[in-house]
Amino acid sequence: MRIAIFSDTYVPEINGVALTLQRYTDYLRRQGIEYRLFVPSTSTAVPQVPQIERLTSIPFLLYRDLRFSLPNPLQINQVLDTFKPTLIHIATPFNIGLSGLLYGKKHQIPMIASYHTHFDHYLNYYHLSFLNKWVWKYLDWFHRPFERIYVPSESTKHQLLTKKFHRDIRIWGRGVDHDFFTPTKRVSHYLQQKYGIKENKILLYVGRMAPEKNIEFVLDMFHSLPSDVKKDTHLVMVGDGPLYSMLSQTYREKITWTGFLEGEELAKAYASSDIFLFPSETETFGNVVLEALASGLPVIGANAGGVGNIIKDGKTGFLCEPRNREVFVKQTEKLLENNLLRKNFADEARKYACTQSWDTIFRQLVANLIEVSDRKRISVIA
Numbered sequence: 095m096r097i098a099i100f101s102d103t104y105v106p107e108i109n110g111v112a113l114t115l116q117r118y119t120d121y122l123r124r125q126g127i128e129y130r131l132f133v134p135s136t137s138t139a140v141p142q143v144p145q146i147e148r149l150t151s152i153p154f155l156l157y158r159d160l161r162f163s164l165p166n167p168l169q170i171n172q173v174l175d176t177f178k179p180t181l182i183h184i185a186t187p188f189n190i191g192l193s194g195l196l197y198g199k200k201h202q203i204p205m206i207a208s209y210h211t212h213f214d215h216y217l218n219y220y221h222l223s224f225l226n227k228w229v230w231k232y233l234d235w236f237h238r239p240f241e242r243i244y245v246p247s248e249s250t251k252h253q254l255l256t257k258k259f260h261r262d263i264r265i266w267g268r269g270v271d272h273d274f275f276t277p278t279k280r281v282s283h284y285l286q287q288k289y290g291i292k293e294n295k296i297l298l299y300v301g302r303m304a305p306e307k308n309i310e311f312v313l314d315m316f317h318s319l320p321s322d323v324k325k326d327t328h329l330v331m332v333g334d335g336p337l338y339s340m341l342s343q344t345y346r347e348k349i350t351w352t353g354f355l356e357g358e359e360l361a362k363a364y365a366s367s368d369i370f371l372f373p374s375e376t377e378t379f380g381n382v383v384l385e386a387l388a389s390g391l392p393v394i395g396a397n398a399g400g401v402g403n404i405i406k407d408g409k410t411g412f413l414c415e416p417r418n419r420e421v422f423v424k425q426t427e428k429l430l431e432n433n434l435l436r437k438n439f440a441d442e443a444r445k446y447a448c449t450q451s452w453d454t455i456f457r458q459l460v461a462n463l464i465e466v467s468d469r470k471r472i473s474v475i476a
Contacts, residue, residue, distance in 0.1 A: 100194030269452030277390030303335035364389035388447035
């Protein structure tokens with residue numbers, strides 16, 4: 095099997111899709127499966143990899159951390175004509191994904207797509223909800239030719255089936271490196287010493303600082319904690335994004351803004367905290383939630399989207415009604431005040447995360463892809 099993969103995001107961009115695709119291609123390489131990956135160029139220097147084609151791109155106007163691609167069809171066609179893919183995998187429905195779709199349709203190559211993002215949910219946060227109808231029309235048209243659509247969670251599958259989005263939708267879950275994200279990396283008072291924090295208990299948020307993540311809700315909820323609870327509690331906000339500059343200058347009382355963290359620094363930040371907060375309603379999965387669970391953190395999250403499929407309510411954390419400040423405050427207070435309950439949740443969180451292996455997930459995906467490729471080939475011969 096030779097797989098051509100098309101995506102409008104990839105490392106060094108930091109988001110769930112880009113990081114998942116990096117793990118995916120790493121797995122394909124280890125298994126000796128040939129692939130070619132078409133992704134945007136980047137403004138930072140990255141090592142050249144023979145299997146990766148970097149296509150011309152410019153910063154996206156509305157969000158400069160993302161790239162707007164300007165693919166050259168001649169360049170793409172030359173690479174694909176030589177590579178002769180037996181399957182096309184499209185990860186995003188934008189310019190690069192569209193290039194892959196057109197090539198696959200023209201050459202009658204079996205195609206699958208992965209659906210990672212609720213774009214209609216994002217529109218509401220950017221005051222563009224009037225485009226909702228047209229976005230769904232485009233997504234429906236774009237995904238119609240595929241043999242199969244893969245989604246990260248049951249909630250996403252249910253939403254798409256409700257919309258009669260496609261006849262064949264399967265789960266392609268997510269895993270976590272539980273040897274890297276682990277409670278053993280907890281360092282007593284690590285964050286306190288590194289950032290000059292006086293309080294003993296740490297609430298943690300990790301993710302993009304953007305409207306669709308409900309960042310301001312985290313801040314509002316934290317400041318709504320009872321004064322006797324809040325006096326020994328500190329909020330640590332990890333990540334970067336369009337809201338970072340404004341919010342980090344406005345909200346400073348008992349809040350530390352670290353900016354972007356990665357590697358050991360990130361793993362230690364998870365493990366050295368006490369509770370993970372994640373109120374986003376727009377996730378199709380929520381990779382950071384799984385990283386927090388692997389690090390032995392109870393998670394308090396919104397009962398919406400893919401997050402609702404990861405947190406085991408009352409066992410590894412609490413699922414709360416989205417944007418219900420009183421409920422979030424109540425459950426956070428409960429865990430902060432009850433050390434034994436927090437410890438039990440932490441143990442269960444770690445236990446669950448250790449069952450979520452990347453290799454198992456990718457092995458199942460590749461078996462699925464072989465089935466799709468063979469089924470298409472047999473139907474063509476028949």
